[in-house]
Structures are given as C-alpha cells and as structure tokens.
Amino acid sequence: MKIKFLVPLLALGLGRVLAQPAPYSAAGKTAQVYTTAQNTDQRLSAGQAVPFQPAGQPLETQVCVFVDPSHSFQTLLGIGGALTDASAETFFKLPKPQQQEFMQAYYSPTAGIGYSLARTSIGSCDFSSGSYTYVKDNDKELKTFSVKHDEQYRIPFIKQATAAAGGKLPLYVSPWSPPAWMKDNKNMLRGGKLLPEFRQSWADHYVKFIKAYEQRGLPIWGLTVQNEPMATQKWESCLFTAEEERDYIKQYLGPTLEKGGLGDKKLIAWDHNRDLMYQRASTILDDPEAAKYVWGIGYHWYETWTTSGMLFDSERRVHETYPNTNLMFTEGCIENFNFDQVNDWKLGERYGHSMINDFNAGTVGWTDWNVLLDEKGGPNHVGNFCFAPIIADTRAGKLIYTNCYYYIGHFSKFIRPGARRIASTTNREWLQTTAFQNTDGKVAVVVMNSGDKKQEFQLWIKGQAAAAVSLPHSISTYVVN
Secondary structure (H helix, E strand, C coil), X not given: XXXXXXXXXXXXXXXXXXXXXXXXXXXXXXXXXXXXXXXXXXXXXXXXXXXXXXXXXXXXXXXXXXXXXXXXXXXXXXXXXXXXXXXXXXXXXXXXXXXXXXXXXXXXXXXXXXXXXXXXXXXXXXXXXXXCCCXXXXXXXXXXXXXXXXXXXXXXHHHHHHHHCCCCCCEEEEECCCCHHHECCCCCECCCCECHHHHHHHHHHHHHHHHHHHHCCCCCCEEECCCCCXXXXXXXXXXXXXXXXXXXXXXXXXXXXXXXXXXXXXXXXXXXXXXXXXXXXXHHHCCHHHHCCXXXXXXXXXXXXXXXXXXXXXXXXXXXXXXXXXXXXXECCCECCCHHXXXXXXXXXXXXXXXXXXXXCCEEEEEEEECEEECCCCCCCCCCCECCCEEEECCCCEEEECHHHHHHHHHHCCCCXXXXXXXXXXXXXXXXXXXXXXXXXXXXXXXXXXXXXXXXXXXXXXXXXXXXXXXXXXXXEEEEC
8 A cells, every 4th residue: 555655656756855945044145225314315225235244142232133034924915006086187287208207116116116006996085086976876776887987097097007017016996985875975975874775786886897997908906895984084985884894795795796706806894094903803804704705904094193103003913813814004195285395204204114014013015095196285176185105296297206205115116026024123113124035035124214313233134244324214125135
C-alpha cells in the first residue's frame, strides 16, 4: 500500500522536501529614501541611498525604527480616490495639457503616484452639481432606468483614469440616497428611510447600475450598502440602523446580487465613521445569513466632528474579532475649504497619521474622497465645500498640489497592490511608521515625523541598520532593494 501510494506522489513532485525560503536579510543592501518635508522644496524627492551595516543590541538612548519582514499580515488591495461628479466636471473645465498632467500625476506609477483603486457614487451626492436619479418617479419596476446623466462627464472621466492606470482600476460604488419616492420623507436629502415596499426595487437598482456601467466598459469590483447610514445630512442621505442594514443585506441585497449574476462583487457594510464601527460590524457579522454576503467593513474618518481624535482602536477591535472580514477605508477629506489654506502643512499630516494607523490596524484598501475639486472646494450643490489633494484653479487653468497629494504618494507610489504588510515599530512617539514588502521583494518603510525637531535614527532590520534622518514635519519612504 505504501509503495503504491508513494509513486504517484513522487511523480507529482509532492514527495520532495520543499525548501524553505531564506530568512530576510538586509546585509549588503541599501535603502533609497524619498522625502517630503515642510519648509523645504522636497516633494517625494529622492535622497542619497543609505547602506545597511551590522548592528547589535540597540540601546534605549538610540532612536530606532524596527522592521521585521519575517512576520507579515494583510495584503494590500490598493490606494486611490473617488471619481465623483464634482471631480469629473472640474476636470473637463481644464485645458487639455492640464487634463493630461492630472491623469499622469495620479495614475502613472512612474511619473505619478500610481493610484490603484477608485470609488464612485450610485446617483447624485453632495459633490454633484444637483440632485438626480436614474429612474422616473414611481417606476417600481425600474423600466425607465438609465445612466445617461453620467455619460456627459463621469463615465468619460473614469475611462480616462482607468486608461491612465494601465487599463485596470478596481472601482467600487456607493449609493447616497434612493429616489425620493422610495423614502418615507419623500426627499433625497436630509436622511429619511427606505420604505419597506421598495426594498426589492432598491436592491434591483444596484444590479441595474452595476450592469449599466459594465456595459459601458467599466468593470465594477465591489459596492457598499449605503454611504453614511447613521447621518441625517443636508445632502443626499438615507438611514439604516445596524439591524436594518443586516436584514437588508440578508433578505434583499445579498440574494439579489447573486440572482443577478453579481455574487462575485465585493459587498462592503457600514461605510461610515470609526466611532460606531464595532457595533455595526458585530450586529451584521454575528448573523451568519448576513455575514456570508459581506466581504468587508468600510469606514470614514469624520468621527473627529465630535472633537474626538481618530478612533483607530475601533478598527483594531473589528479586525481582532472578525479577522476574516476585510477592513476598507472608504472615504476621508478635510472639510471647510479655504483657498488661502491650500499650502497648510497640517492637511497632509492628517493623511499620514490616518494611513499609517489604518494600515497597522489591518486595513487592506484606502480610498480618499474627491480626487479633484475647483478653487471653491466644489462644485457642491449644498455648499459643503472641502479640500482635495489636487485643486484646479479653473480661473487660471492650472493645478495646485496640496501636500496631501505628496503624503498619500509616499504610500501609493511605493506600496503596490499585492504587497504584504510586515511588522514595524518605533521607539519614539513622534515617529510613526508602517512597512510593506512588495511582490518584487522590495521592502517599503514609511516614516512620518510630526515633531518640530530633526530626528536621527537607525532603520533596524534583523541585526542590520542604516543611519537615517527624519526632518521636522516630514514623511519619508525608505525602499530597501
């Protein structure tokens, strides 16, 4: 029996002892550094490569960033931004050379920062020039469904971004509100709830939208159930309690996606702030009939409206409790636009602080809000003007790069889809870090200094260290070749 069984194993090569991969070593390697720093002209600027040398036990007096590639965690899906109506309309107001510059700046992995993920809205949101729907009033069977509205600006814009990204740009979609006639307040704005008699129609609406976009050459990777389901906003909004979202997923949306042949689309629940994230996740994921449809929990960073800081522990608790459910940062931007503040350094530091901590908490994808807005922080049909990493001054026909763009670029340019996060930590609280190993083997270590002083430190990897310097209010990426 043993001989008969062993022969086919050997024939398949399964009888061989598989060689273990060699443990990672930085010996003989160098780290190429790229830096963006306040009060300098450095913006993703390449510096001198620093060599690794043997290093023993660090002293407590030695400042270090420790990186350990032998322990890896989540795989990166991508980093990107939202392709909204506002971004699309602003883009087409720019001269052709600036349009080309914009696309290269975001989507080229070499000349730009290599965005690899995108989000867009199902219907209108606040960052549209006005409210609109895809169906006529009281059309419960959705016979009048049409995305013709989006064909003027948004669809061509997304197609250009996809082409600029090399022909592949995973896109997920989010609704802000059902049509007014489907809601109890008879208004797309100011909250309200989906009426029970339209739950199936609304589920069918997601399927119609996804198929309409795919028929126009825009593959849809995933979707969220509802943007900000606990916020009564002055713009398009719709409310779901945790129990209502759970039941809607298991009774309507999940089965309807499967029936429509879209069961492979990644369904993301919550899509709101970190503060109620655990309560929402536990309510949905503790129900097996709902959980089986859910790929991930999406979240935003606007819990700071309460004067709280960013609540990264909420992410950690969700990830610890539901390790097989993905975490996805689905939206963040800096509110209350003021053109005089486009060069404020704190804009980018908020991004760096969030991205480092979000990735360290287990997040697999990170999506900024509008990729582009005009000199007023819009267009926005309810006056909710905000910052974007790139601002188009449509009066002068030029692009303004805030430092948010560069801070995001320290992640998106050097940490590519498929990269695995690896263990990293620092021994000084004013230095923050996260690290990933890319599929080509290169290690990318992001180090952010939010302090007012220059900090020398050792980039320490498994008994090898490279001497490095972190400038005040700076972010650097070290790429270990």
